[in-house]
Amino acid sequence: MSKKELKTNAMRMLDKLKIPYEYLTYECDEFISGVSTADLTGLPHELVYKTLVTTGKTGEHYVFVIPIEGELDLKKAAKAVGEKSVEMLPVKEITKVTGYVRGGCTAIGMKKKFPTVLDTTAEAFEQIYVSGGKIGMQLRLSPDDLKRASGAEYGDVLLNEQ
DSSP: OOOOOOOOHHHHHHHHTTOOOEEEEOOOSSOOOHHHHHHHHTOOGGGBEEEEEEEETTSOEEEEEEETTOOBOHHHHHHHHTOSOEEEOOGGGHHHHHSSOTTSOOSSSOSSOOOEEEEGGGGGOSOEEEEOSSTTEEEEEOHHHHHHHHTOEEEOOBOOOO
16 A cells, blocks of 8 residues: 655646646745745745735735845735735734645645735746745745746835845
8 A cells, every 4th residue: 555645735736737747745844934944944045935914904815935145025916916015914813814835835726716916036946946835845946837826926025125
């Protein structure tokens, strides 16, 4: 008997769309940060992206996928999705809204499809890493495939360091 391969919602959606990806798992009891995940897995920081969920002035939710060392510019983010303003979704609401836990949240296969913006920095890479839909798992895929699977658009949403 073979051990059943672990498939997350994100992986099932990628399979259904016939999008190629690789996944890697790592030991992690609790999520600390995207940077610590990259360090733990030995992945280059610039290739690892985090998924952030926000709420707009209208009450709608929006998803932003940005580099782990980057910071979301809330003004640029709001403009990118046509809102007056957006604010970060409180951590305690992540699972209820997305179906994923903090640290395992990915733009692919959320409970509901939300408008999603993938930061334009991703366009420079052939492959990037994003959460695989659970803590301890990363997916490697092309930015364009992530965009297709999540229904995202590219946008400049990073806070520019002064």
